[in-house]
Amino acid sequence: MNDLLRIGHGIDVHRYAESYQADKPLKLAGVQLPEEYSLVAHSDGDVILHAVCDGILGACAAGDIGQHFPDTDEEYADADSSQFLEQVLQIADKKQMRIISLDVTVIAQVPRLAEYRQEMAANLCALLSLDSDRVNLKATTTERLGYIGREEGIACHAVILMEAHAK
DSSP: OOOOEEEEEEEEEEEBOSSOOTTSOOEETTEEOSSSOOBOOSSOOOHHHHHHHHHHHHHTTOOOHHHHSOTTOGGGTTOOHHHHHHHHHHHHHHTTEEEEEEEEEEEOSSSOOGGGHHHHHHHHHHHHTOOGGGEEEEEEOOTTOHHHHTTSEEEEEEEEEEEEOOO
């Protein structure tokens, strides 16, 4: 059987809350950052994990994160996005799909993410059970252009390569 390769693309965007909320700290790639920013979101608002979930679902032709975890369902209020990822990985497994590689780009004017990049990438590897040479995480700004440049929010793109596998 020839391996079937599929690419998935995920994107997520959340705006920053007007003020820091101690009960809703900034989490990216499952890592709680010490920065005083909070995101407006039904769940914890982890844009990286949301984009990764959408990328996996896309590669599996299994819809999107909003279909599986709607923001109208109170069950997902303040949910830890790593739980979404666990369920999405189960969907991929049922469809006999596994991850080959993941490339993530976070777009944020603030906070500066360089000092957290390695920890976030390592946590992604752990959550996805992937070696570090299969996961890349980078961050960029918009050079003060648009809503991100005005420090109103944060965005993330994730591109994932997956292959079909026999159980």
